[in-house]
Amino acid sequence: MRTPGTPRPIRSLAGQLFAMQVVLVAVVVAGCAVFGFVTDRIQAEESARHRSSATAGAIARSPSVREAIRTPRPSEQLQPYAEQVRQDTGVTFITIMNTEGVRWTHPDPDRIGGRFVGHIGRAAEGHSFHETYTGTLGPSVRVVTPIWDEGRVVGLVSAGIAVDTITEELRREVMLLLAVAGGALALGGIGTYVINARLRRHTHGMNAAELSRMHDYHKATLHAVREGLLMLDGQRQVALVNDGARELLGLPGTTEVVGRSVADLGLPRALTGALMASEPRVDELHLTDERVIVVNTSPVDGGEQRGTVVTLRDHTELQSLTGELDSVRGFTEALRSQAHESANRLHTVISLIELGRTDEAVEFATEELELAQALTDEVVAAVAEPVLAALLLGKAAQANERGVELSLSPDSHIDDGLLPSCLPHRDVITVLGNLIDNAVDAAAGSGAEQTGSRVGVSVRGERGTDGGAALLLKVADSGPGIAPEDAESVFERGWSTKVSPVGGPGRGGGRGIGLALVRQAVRRHGGTLEVGESAEGGAEFAVRLPLQKVEP
Secondary structure, three states: OOOOOOOOOOOOHHHHHHHHHHHHHHHHHHHHHHHHHHHHHHHHHHHHHHHHHHHHHHHHOOHHHHHHHHOOOOHHHHHHHHHHHHHHHOOOEEEEEOOOOEEOOOOOHHHOOOEOOOOOHHHHOOOOEEEEEEEOOEEEEEEEEEEEEOOEEEEEEEEEEEHHHHHHHHHHHHHHHHHHHHHHHHHHHHHHHHHHHHHHHHHOOOOHHHHHHHHHHHHHHHHHOOOEEEEEEOOOEEEEEOHHHHHHHOOOOOOOOOOOEHHHOOOOHHHHHHHHOOOOEEEEEEEOOOOEEEEEEEEEEOOOEEEEEEEEEEOHHHHHHHHHHHHHHHHHHHHHHHHHHHHHHHHHHHHHHHOOOHHHHHHHHHHHHHHHHHHHHHHHHHEOOHHHHHHHHHHHHHHHHOOOEEEEOOOOEEOOOOOOOOOOHHHHHHHHHHHHHHHHHHHHOOOOOOOOOEEEEEEEEEEOOOOOEEEEEEEEEOOOOOOHHHOOHHHOOOEEOOOOOOOOOEEOOOOOOHHHHHHHHHHHOOOEEEEEEOOOOOEEEEEEEEOOOOOO
16 A cells, blocks of 8 residues: 555556557547547438438429319328328428418328428429428428429428437437447457557566666666677677777777678677677687687577677786786796706716716816807897897797707897887787797697707898888797698687697697787787798798887
8 A cells, every 4th residue: 555645656668558548549439439420410411301302302293293282172182192102201291282381281180281380482482492490390301392383383392301310310320330439449458458568578567767767777887888798689780789899899989880790890700600609608718800808698588599698808918918927937937947957967066076076077067057058148149139038048948848949040130129119028929929839839749759849930120121120030840830721720719739639730629829819919010920831841930020100
């Protein structure tokens, strides 16, 4: 029970529409009923005039009527005749009179000989006319017609139908009309109820204000969240996209995306396939030209495939940090291994000294120092950029741990400070580090029986014919190489140079993002990336990165 002062609840949108539609149907049906009543009444009166006019005209043209008028006592022949015609035609009365209005016939015989109650002037002058007049039998629609004989008016005949008779006929028609109107109202009400019940299900019983408020919240939420939100309909066309999704997918804000198919958005093939898949996808990693994004899809089912909800999260920074963390972890493992080897060598030197073999101990220590220092001196002399030098030394230690020889080509040379601010160290590490990792994987996994697994690296700066400076990076390995038909596929997410169980490189679960990240970074800086065959039969990757800002 509603307490006093509590605002009356607003009807739902479906309830408001139902009430409005019922009122509208009722008004339309009532209007049609009134129109039908007025039309029927007019038609009934018009029909009564036509019937009276036809009856009066037939009597006035009858030869027997003219012959009866010539007799001394016309009523004796005309009264029976008039009553017979009245019963046959269904009119209320037929009155035949002389030109003065004295009746020769009347439905009430006692009124024969009396004067006709009504107008007869125009008929006496030879003109037929009709009128609605109240006579001895009450209001009636009547017609008065002259009777001609040898060119002169010898009498008058009036035929009429009582208004009560017309009303009774109209009442029967109105009852039928009301029955039809009631049926139409009931049918309209049932149809309106069914439609509004469906509308109520779709609007969840909410009223217009609640729907408007929900729309405002919905719109504000879409623009507020930084994560990307994409909604697709059953035909995989975009039904909704927020600002975050436009940014993550690289869709221009001026482009009308809603209504377009996912296949027409120009997204990478793997990402397009994930968005168009009917099964849900959970935390899948995909790459666009600019970003690394995590994709989750959830089908919207309601007895049929209605669409898909897609959420997108930016994973670019995290992926870069993960790559750097992997490099640091690799350096740590390399340092641990070197520390272990250094301890072994130190124990050997100490043991030789304890055995009194001092000269051999000095010779052994000097050789190990020269071998360790040779690569460091070679890298530092050729690559003055400290970040790249540290990367190469760390990767060389990692490769050595896996039995792979990493060497720097003689033509390598890069000065300190060559890398501009438009080419961040992070991106250079991403490119060179992933290329070396893939090369080491290929060389180390090419077969346990194979000896001399090698990776060659070339790092140098050059000035092009157009006067622009560029950083050239080449990484070659002695692995199984890449088939020409796979030259483009290797840069897709999921491809790996690691040897699969059936032999050779291919796709592996969770692998193959390194080369995809390399291509993404190269494209972002307007560079080029080529893959070919190395001198030892393995794969060779060549990257050229401009050292000045490239306008998109």
